[in-house]
Amino acid sequence: MLGDQLDPSGPAFRGHRPGEARVLMVESEFALRRLPYNRERRVLVIGAMRRMAESLRARGWMVDLRQAPTLADGVRGHVADHAPEGIVVAHPTSRSGLALVRRLQRDLPVRIDVRDAVGFITRPGExxxxxxxxxxxxxxxxxxxxxxxxxxxxxxxxxxGGAWSMDTENRRPPPRTRDLGAPAPWLPAADDPIDRALRDEFAGLPETGSGGERVMAATPEQAEAALDRFIDARLAGFGPHQDAMMDDDWAMSHALISGPMNLGMLSPLHVARRVADALGDGAPLASVEGFVRQVIGWREYVWGWYWRRPWRQANALDATAPVPAALMGAPTRMRCVQVAMEGIDQRGYSHHIQRLMVLGTLMLMRGTQPWSATRWFWAAHVDASAWVMAPNVVGMALFADGGDMMTKPYAASGAYIKRMSNHCKSCAYDPRLATGPRACPFTTLYWDFLDRHRERLGQNPRMSLSMRNLDRRDDLPDIRAHARTVMDDLDGGTA
Ligand SMILES: Cc1cc2nc3c(=O)[nH]c(=O)nc-3n(C[C@H](O)[C@H](O)[C@H](O)COP(=O)(O)OP(=O)(O)OC[C@H]3O[C@@H](n4cnc5c(N)ncnc54)[C@H](O)[C@@H]3O)c2cc1C
Ligand code: SF4
Structure with a gap:
């Protein structure tokens, strides 16, 4: 049972009963140390594995939960200690995981069967x-x-309802209130002793974030409770404001279930069916459709894309800049970035529009090297894994796949953030300005980005309006000059 296959009724368990087979789980030292992860990520992932091991034991399974330098070492140690007749594993969710299983199939004196993946509706390649x-x-x-x-x-x-997408109804700006006013999400007990012990245990590892708030479920039962709460109290508000951002509302109406879904504890098909069924209980169609699209649409699309092409070297826009310093701990005056970073610091979570239209867009327009950006997102978020990171960051946010996945880059000026959030009101910058000391970095970089990539993006029909607007600007030399300052500030931590 790999760390993201935490489903005791999953494909690897088929045909086996407690007492007859042993469940192998490996806490790999290498995986734990691979990146300076957000503190809450290890708390979630290792906490979920250990809780699953306990729950399996309580149901009569023999469980070999071992700590080893690498996953391969763990499997080898298990084979040496228990001499199993065979090993059954669900399809790994990453290329490196699959390559490792293939290597073990060749090297170990025991048959290894690979079954379907846990946590997806479609197969790789489908x-x-x-x-x-x-x-x-x-x-x-x-x-x-x-x-x-x-x-x-x-x-x-x-x-x-007559339309496949209700997106046009789902793009409302935030209300004028302090927060969205959505009922609170399901959250685990703040003083969970297992979480506290894990924070202490991993305190010596390189980590980011000051942590302290686990916001995602760490058992299948918790995941179901989070889903119940979302459907009963929050789904109705999900649609209209799913693209909005607010200073004082870190969760908005989001479901906070990507973590348990990605760990295999909550089936996406089950989630989508339950949300679709909520229509019969009176949930608004725009919210139901909007959410179903996220799960059976976007999530499966991203999973499919992961297997469709290599990602690591993709760099269609020749981006070479480092990750902006404000994302690496430097203070910033950009309010929208501050708010997203507070969420990451405390919880290892930012919501979709913060990931795409604040952090991603900033890195896109700054020209951040795509794989550095990917590693940053991976370390920062508790719900990250290889399959979800690469297409979302390299393809969707940074357009580094040259438009394989998306038809146009998600470049946007401060005007977008002003419309969809209340951040700009309390920001040191002015989203309307592209030059001068109060110019919004997003606005400056937006025009400069279009200008820098004029040749490539000018051929894209979906960019023609933006390009026409660019041509109308008579202050391009000033924008270009100011963009150099903005980039220096972003790199140096003074933006
Ligand atoms: C740059 C970038 C990085 C991202 N990194 C991750 C990541 O590390 N892990 C992750 O699970 N998602 C990632 N996403 C997708 C999405 O932002 C998160 O799934 C979502 O914010 C998780 O919070 P939630 O459960 O409250 O989501 P909600 O807003 O309530 O959405 C519901 C569910 O839809 C699914 N979903 C929606 N869009 C996507 C998508 N593009 N890719 C995959 N699933 C999607 C998720 O399972 C999510 O739980 C990323 C998106 C971008 C643009
Ligand atoms: S003015 Fe610019 S930097 Fe400030 S919050 Fe608005 S978009 Fe962000």
Whole structure:
């Protein structure tokens, strides 16, 4: 049972009963130390593994939970100690995990069977099969998924409500109140003794974040409670404000379930069906559709893309800059970045629009080297893993795949953040200004980014309006000069 396959009814368990087979789990020292992870990430992942081991033992399973320098060492140690007749494992979620299993299949004197992956609706490679010769676009994939799963589809094969996407209803700016006013999410007990012990245990490892708040479920039961709470109290508000950001509301109406889903403790199909069923209980269609799209659409699309191409070397925009200093602990006057970084520091969590339109967009327009950005996101967030990081960061946020995944880059000026948040009101910068000491770094970099990549992006029909607006600017020389200052400030920690 790998650390992200924490499903005791998963494919590797099929055909086995407690008392007849032993469950091997390995806490790999290498994996623990690979990056300076956010403190809450180790608390979540290792905490979930240990709780699962206990729960399996309580149900009569023999469990070999071992600590080893690497995963391979752990498997070898298990084989040496227990001489199993065979090993069964669910399909790893990363290329390196799969390569390791293949190596062990060759090297070990025991048969290793690889079964389906845990935590996904589609198989690796199935994205291509579903789309056939069509352009791989999320909307097309999502429609096919709705049809295949018969989810929010009427008997006539048409989408319930008449449209496949309710996105136009789901892009409202935040209210004028201090926070969104959504009912609180499910959260674990603040003084959970296992969490406290884990924070102490890993205190010596290189880590980021001051930690202290686990916000994601660490057992299947907790995950179900988080889902219940979301559907009962928060789903209705999810749709309209799913793209909004507020100074005093770190969770908005988000579900906080990516962690347990990515650890294999909460099935995405189960999540999507429960949310779709909530329509019958009166949940608004725009929220239900918006959420179902995230899970059977975006999440599966990203998973499919992970297996479709290599990511590590992708750098279509020739980006070479370091991760902005404000993301590495330097103070910043950019309010939107401050708020996202506070969430990461405390909880290892930022919500989707903060990841995409604040942190991602900043790195895109600064020209941050894509793999450095990927490693940063990975270390910063508790719900990260290889399959989800690479396409989201390299493809979606940084457009470093040259547009394989998305039709255009998510570049945006401060005007977008001003519209979709209340951050700009209390910011030292002015989102309307592209030059001068109070110019918003997003606005300056937006125009400079379009200008820098004019040749490449000018050929993209979806960028033509932006390019026409760029051509209308008569202050481009000033913007270019100010952009150099902004970049120096971002690199030097004075932005
Ligand atoms: C640059 C960048 C980095 C990201 N890093 C991660 C990551 O490390 N781990 C991760 O699980 N998600 C990641 N995402 C996707 C998304 O931001 C998170 O899944 C979401 O913020 C998790 O919080 P939530 O459960 O409250 O989500 P909600 O907003 O409530 O959304 C519901 C669910 O939809 C799924 N989902 C929606 N969009 C995506 C997506 N693009 N990729 C994968 N799943 C998606 C998630 O499972 C999420 O739990 C990233 C997105 C971007 C743009
Ligand atoms: S003015 Fe610019 S930097 Fe400040 S919060 Fe708005 S978008 Fe962010």
């Amino acid at each position: 994205l291509g099969e579903i789309l056939g010769r069509r352009q791989p676009r999320m909307d097309t994939f999502y429609r096919e998924m709705r049809r295949r799963l018969d989810m929010l589809v009427g008997p006539d094969g048409k989408p319930v």
